[in-house]
Amino acid sequence: MLKINGLYKRFGDKEVLCGLDMHVPANSVFGFIGRNGAGKTTTMKAVLGLIKTDAGEIFVDGERVRYGETQTNRKIGYLPDVPEFYSFMTAREYLRLCADITGMDKNEVASRTEELLTLVGLDTEKHRIGGYSRGMKQRLGIAQALFARPRLLICDEPTSALDPVGRKEILDILSAAASQTTVLFSTHILSDVERICTDIAFLDGGKNALCGKLADIKAKYRADEYVIETENAEGANALLAAFPTLVADGCALSLKDADGMLFDVLRFVSERGIPVIRVERSEPSLEALFVEAVEK
Amino acid sequence: MRGFVAFVKKEFTEQLRTGKLFMLAAVFALFGIMNPAVAKLTPWMMEQFAESLAQTGISITEYEITAFDSWLQFFKNIPMALIIFVLAECGIFTKEYASRTLVLCLTKGLTRRRVMLAKTFVLSILWSVLYFACFGITYAYSAYFWDNSVVCSLGFAVLGWWLLGMLCVALVPFFSALFDANTGVAAGVGGVIVASYLLGLIPRLAEYTPAFLMKSAPLMYGQADSGEYTYAVIVTAILIVASVAAALPLFNKKQL
Ligand SMILES: Nc1ncnc2c1ncn2[C@@H]1O[C@H](COP(=O)(O)OP(=O)(O)O)[C@@H](O)[C@H]1O
Ligand SMILES: [Mg+2]
Numbered sequence: 001m002l003k004i005n006g007l008y009k010r011f012g013d014k015e016v017l018c019g020l021d022m023h024v025p026a027n028s029v030f031g032f033i034g035r036n037g038a039g040k041t042t043t044m045k046a047v048l049g050l051i052k053t054d055a056g057e058i059f060v061d062g063e064r065v066r067y068g069e070t071q072t073n074r075k076i077g078y079l080p081d082v083p084e085f086y087s088f089m090t091a092r093e094y095l096r097l098c099a100d101i102t103g104m105d106k107n108e109v110a111s112r113t114e115e116l117l118t119l120v121g122l123d124t125e126k127h128r129i130g131g132y133s134r135g136m137k138q139r140l141g142i143a144q145a146l147f148a149r150p151r152l153l154i155c156d157e158p159t160s161a162l163d164p165v166g167r168k169e170i171l172d173i174l175s176a177a178a179s180q181t182t183v184l185f186s187t188h189i190l191s192d193v194e195r196i197c198t199d200i201a202f203l204d205g206g207k208n209a210l211c212g213k214l215a216d217i218k219a220k221y222r223a224d225e226y227v228i229e230t231e232n233a234e235g236a237n238a239l240l241a242a243f244p245t246l247v248a249d250g251c252a253l254s255l256k257d258a259d260g261m262l263f264d265v266l267r268f269v270s271e272r273g274i275p276v277i278r279v280e281r282s283e284p285s286l287e288a289l290f291v292e293a294v295e296k
Numbered sequence: 297m298r299g300f301v302a303f304v305k306k307e308f309t310e311q312l313r314t315g316k317l318f319m320l321a322a323v324f325a326l327f328g329i330m331n332p333a334v335a336k337l338t339p340w341m342m343e344q345f346a347e348s349l350a351q352t353g354i355s356i357t358e359y360e361i362t363a364f365d366s367w368l369q370f371f372k373n374i375p376m377a378l379i380i381f382v383l384a385e386c387g388i389f390t391k392e393y394a395s396r397t398l399v400l401c402l403t404k405g406l407t408r409r410r411v412m413l414a415k416t417f418v419l420s421i422l423w424s425v426l427y428f429a430c431f432g433i434t435y436a437y438s439a440y441f442w443d444n445s446v447v448c449s450l451g452f453a454v455l456g457w458w459l460l461g462m463l464c465v466a467l468v469p470f471f472s473a474l475f476d477a478n479t480g481v482a483a484g485v486g487g488v489i490v491a492s493y494l495l496g497l498i499p500r501l502a503e504y505t506p507a508f509l510m511k512s513a514p515l516m517y518g519q520a521d522s523g524e525y526t527y528a529v530i531v532t533a534i535l536i537v538a539s540v541a542a543a544l545p546l547f548n549k550k551q552l
Contacts, residue, residue, distance in 0.1 A: 048403050050552060068548045070405045078403040084395050086306065088313040100302030101406045144400065 001026040001152055001182045002047065007056035009042055016042050018206035020056070024152075024199070029178045031193035031214075032186040033290065034203035040186035041081055043203070044156050048078055061151055074102070077145030077181070081156040083137050087130030091122050091140050094129060095147055102148040116143040120173055135166040142173055146181070153177060155185040159192055171196050190286040200286075202293050210293040221289050225282045226255045226262055231275035242268055254282065299406045303414040307388075311422070316384055323380055324426040327373045328433030335365035336441060363442040364516065367450065370434050371512045374457050377430065381423060382464050386481040388415050389472030399552055412469050412547050416540060419465045427458050448518035456509035456525065459532050463506055464489065466536040473546035506532040 002024040009017040016039040024030045034040050045051045047058055049065050049072065058065040060072040085094050092113055099109040117123040120139035125132075132140065138158060145153055155174065159167040167189075174183055175196050187193060193200055193214075201211040210217060229252040230236045236251045243265060246253040255262060269276060311317040338361055389412075392398040402408060431454055438444050464485050471484030489507070496507040508528035514520035 050399065050403070052551070068408070070402055070407055073403045074405045076403065078400070080396065080399060082396070083400070084397050085400070086310065086397055088310055089306075093309075097302055097306055097401075098404060101299045101401055101404045103298055103405075148404070 001028075001061060002184065003059040004043070004047070005057050005059075007043065007046060007058065008054040009039070009046065009051070010054055015206055017046075017053075017056075020203070020207055022201055022208055022211060024182060024184050026151075026182050027178075028182055028199040029174070029197050030182070030184040031197035031200040032184060032203065033188065033190065033193060033200060033286075034186070035188055038203045039206060040203060041156055044078075044154055044184075044186065047154065048073060048076065074148075075151045077148065077150035077153045079138075079141040079145045079153075079155040079158055081160075083141035085129045085137065085140065085144075088128060090128055091117060091125055091143070094140070095144060098144050098147045104148055112147065116147060119143065119146075119176065121169070135162050135169070138162065138166070138170060139173070142170070142177070146177055150181055153181050153183045153185075155183070157186050157188070159187060159189060167192065190290070194286060202290055204294045210289065217289065218284060221284045221292070223256060223284070226279065227282050228253050228255065228265065228269075228279045229277045231277055235269075235272075235274035235276070238272060238274060239265065239268065251277075300410045300414050303401070303406065303411060304418055307415060307418040311418070317422075320381060320384055320422070320426055321429075324377055324430040325433060327370075327377050328430040329437070331369035331373060331434040332366040332437035332441060334369050335361055335438075338365060361442070362446050363438040363444045364446055366434060366438040366442070367447050367453075367516060368513075370431070371453070371457070374427075374430070375510075377427075378457075378461050378464060381426065381461070382468075382485055383482060385419055385422070386468060386472075386485065387478035388419065388468065390476060390478045390481060393476055393552060396552075402552070408548050408550075409544055412473075412543060413540075416465065416469050416543075419468060420462060423461045423465050424458065427461055447516050449515040449520075449522050452522040452525070453512035453515045456512060456515075456529075459529065459536075460489075460506055460509050463532050463536050463539075466539040469543040469547065470539040473543045473550055503527050504531050506535065 002022070004020055004022040007017050007020040008015075020039075020043060022043075032040055032043070042051065046053050047060065047065060049067050049069055052067045061075050063072050063075075065072045086097075089097070095113045095116065096109065099112070104112065114123065117125075120143045122136065122139060122143065125136070129137070129140065138161075142155070142158070145155070153174075158170050158174070162170065171192060174185065177183060178196070197214050199212065200214050200217065202209040228239070230239065231251070233251060236248060236253060239253055240246055240248055243255075243261070245261075246255055246265075255265060266279070268274075308317075339359070342359070398411065401411065435444060444450065467485045467488055468481060471481040475481055475484065492505045493507040493510075496502045496505040502508055503524065504527050506528060508525065509532060511520070515522065515525075
C-alpha cells in the first residue's frame with residue numbers, strides 16, 4: 001500500500017531521516033513507533049507531499065508522491081498531530097466541505113456524514129468546532145480522514161494528548177476503521193501498539209530499526225522462556241534445589257531454554273503437590289524489543 | 297470546479313461569521329454617507345467659524361456647495377477605506393498558515409492553485425461590492441442634493457480607484473506566498489503602492505505608474521482627458537495579472 005525507499009531529509013544541519021525504508025502492507029494496522037523527535041511527523045508529511053525530501057522515493061498504491069502535488073492524496077486520509085478545523089463551522093458543515101473538495105457523489109454525502117459522525121460519537125453535537133475539546137477535535141479528525149473512504153489512513157499520534165478513556169475510544173475507532181482501510185499511525189505509546197497493531201516499524205536514528213509483522217517480530221525475539229510462580233517460598237526453594245538452572249525472582253522462577261525441561265519441572269510440581277499461582281510463556285515486551293533494536 | 301466553489305463558499309461564510317463582512321460593510325457605508333454629509337454641512341460649519349474668523353480679519357466669501365464637494369470628499373476618503381480593507385483582509389492566507397487548517401484541505405486533493413484563486417476571487421468580489429456600494433451611496437445622495445453632472449469623467453475617476461484596489465487585492469496572494477505573517481503581507485502591499493507613488497514623483501515616469509490613477513481631480517475639473525491615463529491603466533492591469541501569475545508557482549512551492 002505504501003512503500004518508502006531510502007528517504008533522506010535534513011533540516012539545516014540536522015539529519016532527521018537518513019535512508020528510511022518502510023513497507024506498509026495493504027489491510028494492516030501499522031504502528032509507526034519512535035520517540036519524540038525521531039522524525040515520525042516528518043515522514044508522514046513527506047508521504048503527503050507536504051515537505052520536500054532530499055532523496056528517496058515514496059509510492060502510495062504504486063503511485064509516486066511528488067512534493068506540492070496532491071494527486072496521491074486522493075487515496076489517503078490524514079489526521080495531523082494537532083488537527084485544526086475552521087472553528088466557525090459545525091462538524092456537519094466541515095464534512096460537507098470535505099465532500100465537495102474530494103468530489104464525493106452528492107447523493108451519498110448526507111448518509112456518509114451521519115454514518116461517520118455516529119462512528120466517532122459526534123452525531124448529536126450541534127455547536128461550532130471552535131468550542132470542541134481536544135478529544136472531540138481528534139474524533140472529528142478521524143471522521144474527516146475516513147470520509148472519502150481512503151485506501152490508506154494516516155494518523156499522527158492520535159492518542160498522545162488524550163486521557164486513558166479518550167485513548168481507548170480512538171483506538172476502538174481505528175480498529176473499526178481497519179476493516180475498510182489500511183491504517184498507519186504513529187505513536188510513542190507501546191501499549192497502544194500492542195492493543196491494535198498487526199505490523200510495526202521502529203524509527204530510530206532516521207532509519208527503520210525494526211520492521212515487520214508484530215507476530216513475526218515477537219516470535220523471532222521470543223527466547224523460549226517460561227515463568228512459573230509458586231504460592232510460597234518452600235515450593236520455590238524445593239524447585240530451585242531440584243533444578244539449579246532456574247532463575248529466581250521471589251517466588252517467580254524463570255526457565256530459559258526449556259527444551260523439554262518444562263515438562264520435568266511440571267512433573268516435579270505435580271508429584272510434590274507444590275501450590276502454583278501461574279505458569280506462562282513469557283512474551284518479549286515491545287519495550288524490551290525496542291531497546292534491543294535501538295542498541296544494536 | 298466543485299472544490300473551488302465549496303472553498304469560495306467557505307471563505308464567504310468565514311467573512312460573515314467572524315463579523316469581518318459586517319465591519320467592512322459598516323465602514324464603507326459610513327464613508328459613503330459621510331462624503332455628501334460633510335459637503336452638505338460645510339456651509340453651516342463655515343457659518344459657525346465665520347464670526348471668530350472675522351475677528352481675526354479673515355472674511356469668508358459666499359461659497360456655493362455642489363456635487364463636486366461631495367466627490368472631493370469621496371476621493372479624499374477612499375484611500376482610508378482601502379487601507380482599512382487591506383489591513384482587515386491581509387491575513388486571509390497567513391491566518392490559515394498559522395492555524396494549519398489549509399493542510400487538511402490540501403491533503404484531500406484540493407489544489408493549491410484553487411485555494412489561491414478562490415481566496416483572490418473572494419477578495420476581488422468583496423472589494424468591488426464594498427467599493428461600488430460606497431460609490432452608490434455617495435452618488436445617490438449627491439444626485440438628491442445637487443447635480444452629479446457637474447463633475448467631468450466621474451465614472452472614469454471612480455474606475456481608477458477601483459483598479460488600484462484590485463491591484464492591492466492581487467498583491468495579497470503574491471506577498472502571502474512570500475511571507476508567513478500578515479504584517480509581511482500588509483507591508484508588501486503598502487510598499488508597492490508607496491513605491492509606485494514615489495516613482496510617480498519623477499515627471500517622466502508619472503503617467504506609467506499605478507499611482508497616476510489616484511489623480512482624480514484633473515479628471516473631475518475636465519482639465520485632463522481619460523485618454524491620458526491609458527498607460528497607467530495598462531501598467532496596473534499588467535501588474536495585477538503578473539502578481540497573481542507569479543503567486544501561483546510561489547504558492548505551490550511554499551512550505552506549509
Ligand atoms: N520545519 C522544521 N524545521 C526545523 N526542524 C524541524 C522541522 N520539523 C521538524 N524538525 C526537527 O526534526 C525532528 C523530527 O521531528 P518530527 O518529525 O516532528 O518528530 P516526531 O514526530 O517523531 O516527534 C525534530 O528534532 C524537529 O526538531
Ligand atoms: Mg510528531
